Amino acid sequence: MTNLNESHPNHEFATTDAAQLARRIQHTLISNVLTEALWEAHVAECLKYRFHAAMIPPAWVKKTAQELKGTEIRVASFIDFPYGTMTSRGKADEAQHLIDDGAEEMDLMPNVGFLLSGMEREYRGDIHGVVEAAGKVPVKIMLELPLLNSQQRERAVALSIDAGVAYLKNASGGAVGVATPEDIRFLRQVAPAHIRIKASGGINTAQQVRELLDAGADLVGTSSGVRIMQELLRGADPAVARHSDY
Secondary structure, eight states: OOOHHHHSOSOOOOSSHHHHHHTTEEEEOOOTTOOHHHHHHHHHHHHHHTOSEEEOOGGGHHHHHHHHTTSSOEEEEEESTTTOOSOHHHHHHHHHHHHHHTOSEEEEOOOHHHHHTTOHHHHHHHHHHHHHHHTTSOEEEEOOGGGSOHHHHHHHHHHHHHHTOSEEESOSOTTTOOOOHHHHHHHHHHSOTTSEEEEESSOOSHHHHHHHHHHTOSEEEESOHHHHHHHHHHTSOHHHHHHTTO
């Protein structure tokens, strides 16, 4: 196949709103009919807009790492999405496989049923096993806040931090709930300064991205990265829009 990295040289946007927002977006592709053509298009989009990361399913991590080698774009994937009901040992093993294939970040779906059952030791252990296996690779926990009451939210955050996660993530995606500034502010207020925040779920516009970043998110995850960039560049200076074609 064509070397996608060579066809999109490592040029930067001019210092623009679009460029700054792109570096906070993890461009996401999740599908049960993900073809090689769709994967190639996704990697090309990441290279064109210089997103923070290409978020792709585990089976495509190795190829993505090869294509993005030498760029600043990170390779991200996920474990046990969408249900979180894989065995804890299986999750830890998957984390090691992802690292071996070149993953630089991973988003983890915990066993929410453990938390809802009051099985806090099992909930924490499920997360900690992945964190241990991941080593220096940051783990982002999908908290599924819309499914939790206020007390459960507090416990999910506390247990996740105690288990060693690097990021708190409000939810896995839009099927669970749209990311809101209120949820992001909650996470930023309860988390220590060294813990980062990722927003995810129904993020389709530049305005949403700005509001979530203003609320305290460090990163946003969305499958609408290209749409957001096009929205921003339509209002950009023509010279900037031409530069973005790299």
